[in-house]
Amino acid sequence: MHYSLKLNSIPNNILLINLIKIRWLAIFGQLSAILISYYYLEIFVPIFSCLLIIVVSTFVNLISFFRKKINNYLSDKEAFYFLLFDTLQLGILLYLTGGIYNPFSLLLIAPLIISASYLPIVFSIILSLLSIIIVVLISYFYIPITWNDSFNVPDIFKYGLSLSLIISLIFIAIYVYLLASSSRNIAQALFHTRSVLANQKKLSEIGSLSAVAVHEISTPLNTIFLILNDLREEKLVKNNSEIKKEIELLKS
Template sequence: MTDLSGALLNTNRRSNWIRLRTFIMLRWIAICGQIVALLVAQFGFGLELYYGLCYMAVGVSVTGNLIATFVFPENRLLTEKENMAMLLFDVLQLGFLLFLTGGLHNPFSFLVVAPVSIAASLMPIRSALFLGGLTIVLVTALLEFHIPLRTQNFFILRVPDVFLFGNWAAIVIALFFSSLYSRRVVSEMSSMGEALAATQMALAREQKLTDLGGVVAAAAHELGTPLATIKLTSAELMEELEDNSDLYEDAALIRQQADRCRDILRSMGRAGKDDLHLRKAPLSTVIEEAAEPHMGRGKEIIFDHFDLLDGPEILRRPEIIHGLRNLIQNAVDFAKTSVWVETECSTESVSVRILDDGPGYPPHLIGRIGDPFVRYRKSARDIKKRPGYEGMGLGLFIAKTLLERSGAEISFANGISTLGDRSAETGPRGAVVEVIWPRAKVDAAMNASAIGKGDNPLHQS
């Protein structure tokens, strides 16, 4: 999972995810808008502009789009430098048009925000800052350096200076706000998508391990007959080769190894059949199965099963086992000496609490526990205690996602457990995770169709 997480965290790869077709389509839309605006200004309002230069600027965009369309395949993924060049061209082309059409007196001057917002959501921070800074310089220069808007009577159209400065301030603020907003949203969506992909991989792995039992059982059944034949044939050879000690020993070795293969397949087949048919199990058994890989890691895991004398048999769903296993792993990782796993059952709900005697969750991250790729600055004490640990919150995110998929509600907290006298005797706890299912979601008796059993009808011969 570490290698996967490291690859997924490379957010700079987003700058290589955009197809050339996307930029071509967006630029055609911008070109159509620019042409319409120029035609309305020329024939609708009769403004006196340098239309030759204006249409030349639009023509450069048209030429660039045509070259990109016929020279390069539209499904080509652009590199970071190519994306930067495309956005830089759009900013400069729009800036030149604004210079020819009144600068910030032109109400379309706000369009310079669009390329910077796209850069903020796609490009590395350095490239986005460069394009944003260049746009601010360009907008500032347009305050003084521009060709005024004139009517046919050579009346200059301009806004008062206070509104002109307001336009400049609004554009600069919009650059910062829209860039930060779009970058934050896209980064959040990207991280969530990557984490969900990791969750699906974890669930698929758990499902494969579950299904492997059926394959093992089938293999043990199919190989039983050939091994029985080998054993029978080797026994007959041993009878015929009693006078030849060397060949007799070889035949005896064949029979011995056939018996060994039979014993191995018998044990594998038993395990496979158990896994194949054990679609349900007592709640306490499922909890202990989830904790089993972490039982020998030097921390004591204490199971407290309250009110389970008439406890339910629950579905052995891979997401439940894997999710609880991740939560228990996290508790074992941070516990000092002990981890408590407490289960309760009522007529309405089934709950599991996992507690440890470690330092607990960082208080400032309590509200973000379960989000993917949550990092916090570790103290020197934490680094010394766990020098090789690079927690990113992905394990807790996977556990939370899988358990919520099974219908559970999960809460994270720090403090002292209040589950009764037995819990109070253990004293203060560190981190506390509580998982609560509606009983109807996990009780095997209420989900008979999920167990996969069916009637075996009798056939008359």
């Protein structure tokens, strides 16, 4: 009898609740930054448009929260759409709040890091390209923030800032993907090793059961052989060739 365990890949499903928590943190940060900038720092941004974008993100997160009760795991494609929405939402907010000059433009890296850590490389490449396109667009098309009249940023700074952000996106995405890929390979090898050990344990258990079964069967047979040997030594058996022949037949 042959026993074997099927060696499947380690599931790579992402917990929806983790992404929901990260998005709540992002929503809180975005809302705080907008309100503090507008009311405390008196940086005039289109606050109602910004709040509308944040409300949409909140609504989507609430839907995701209730969906969690049905299924708390996301497929790779669902997680990709989740991160795609976050990237687009952040891109729109950056467009409304100064574009590439907004210091929070660096947060475009966040969805990409999550994608590179958990999702297949195809999704990470798509998200990287989208992030780069957003960086290029918000470098030229954005609603400017009203700065002090004496504050002037030269174009060379804008180009350098855009280029540095693009390089950061690419470098961090590749680095995180390679690091996560290495960790996944180690985890996969460990998973396969455990599967093989479990398989060997099953085979060992079967071998032990077989040995016990053989022992249980051989014990009464030995008893029969002893009885037959004793019978063969009896005078009656020695003098009767027919009985002697029957005993020899039983022993064989």
